[in-house]
Amino acid sequence: MTAAPQKNGEALLKVSGLGGGYGGMPVLHDVSLEIFPAEIVALVGSNGAGKTTLLRALSRVLACTGQIVLKGKNLVPMTPDQAFGVGLVQVPEGRQLFDRMTVQDNLLMGAFQRSDKAAIARDLERMYTLFPRLSERRRQIAGSMSGGEQQMCAMARGLMAAPVLLMIDEMSLGLAPVIAEQLMEVLAAIRAEGVTVLLVEQDIHLALSGADRGYVMETGRIVHSGSAKDLIDDPEVRRAYLGL
Ligand code: ATP
Numbered sequence: 001m002t003a004a005p006q007k008n009g010e011a012l013l014k015v016s017g018l019g020g021g022y023g024g025m026p027v028l029h030d031v032s033l034e035i036f037p038a039e040i041v042a043l044v045g046s047n048g049a050g051k052t053t054l055l056r057a058l059s060r061v062l063a064c065t066g067q068i069v070l071k072g073k074n075l076v077p078m079t080p081d082q083a084f085g086v087g088l089v090q091v092p093e094g095r096q097l098f099d100r101m102t103v104q105d106n107l108l109m110g111a112f113q114r115s116d117k118a119a120i121a122r123d124l125e126r127m128y129t130l131f132p133r134l135s136e137r138r139r140q141i142a143g144s145m146s147g148g149e150q151q152m153c154a155m156a157r158g159l160m161a162a163p164v165l166l167m168i169d170e171m172s173l174g175l176a177p178v179i180a181e182q183l184m185e186v187l188a189a190i191r192a193e194g195v196t197v198l199l200v201e202q203d204i205h206l207a208l209s210g211a212d213r214g215y216v217m218e219t220g221r222i223v224h225s226g227s228a229k230d231l232i233d234d235p236e237v238r239r240a241y242l243g244l
Pocket of ligand 1: 022027045046047048049050051052053054202
């Protein structure tokens with residue numbers, strides 16, 4: 001996969017000194033990261049490292065300390081709805097589709113805060129071009145599709161919100177490797193259109209193979225960061241996470 005130019009201009013997302021946890025039990029410790037426009041950034045780490053907790057803090061579901069700035073806007077005082085409104089869109093772990101609705105209605109739900117009808121119609125067609133499988137299945141009930149198709153539907157629904165930053169939690173979970181690789185190729189295509197992605201993955205090899213840069217988390221801290229290529233080549237990362 002060809003890497004896009006990295007670190008274009010100002011950081012789109014700037015997180016610094018982030019802390020947070022559950023019921024007084026700290027999970028995140030002084031987490032700092034930056035994401036630049038049109039990058040795919042992988043956030044990787046083993047089970048329980050705190051990746052989902054970090055996403056919850058970013059999307060404002062979880063109380064936190066520290067700073068989260070998206071395109072110049074301070075997200076910390078915002079509700080999850082307000083953060084969504086300024087373009088922080090999450091594709092949740094386990095897809096969480098509206099199972100009894102059609103594919104098309106799920107996609108349109110993604111655009112529920114938008115009022116630009118012509119642009120919504122254009123984006124819907126764009127989704128069907130990006131995901132031809134969804135185009136064939138646009139009238140199918142979402143809950144009746146395969147796991148891979150449901151993941152495509154969840155990603156397309158997220159994109160229909162016209163995100164400033166699309167955060168995808170465990171994209172490859174439960175999917176055959178070949179499907180997960182196809183989804184990585186879709187991410188490269190949407191990056192080429194200027195979309196910025198934070199990809200949270202337990203499958204570290206997959207995530208780093210498609211990302212521009214990566215952050216490795218361990219017990220709530222960022223322990224490694226760098227270009228995806230440097231991380232794949234880092235002997236410590238290889239030994240600890242890639243079993244190499
Ligand atoms: P996984 O890939 O397994 O989801 P993760 O890196 O996303 O792992 P988190 O789910 O963020 O990790 O969990 C980080 C820590 O926070 C773990 O110790 C976990 O037990 C704890 N934790 C997660 N959710 C809750 C919760 N709702 N209440 C209390 N503790 C939680």
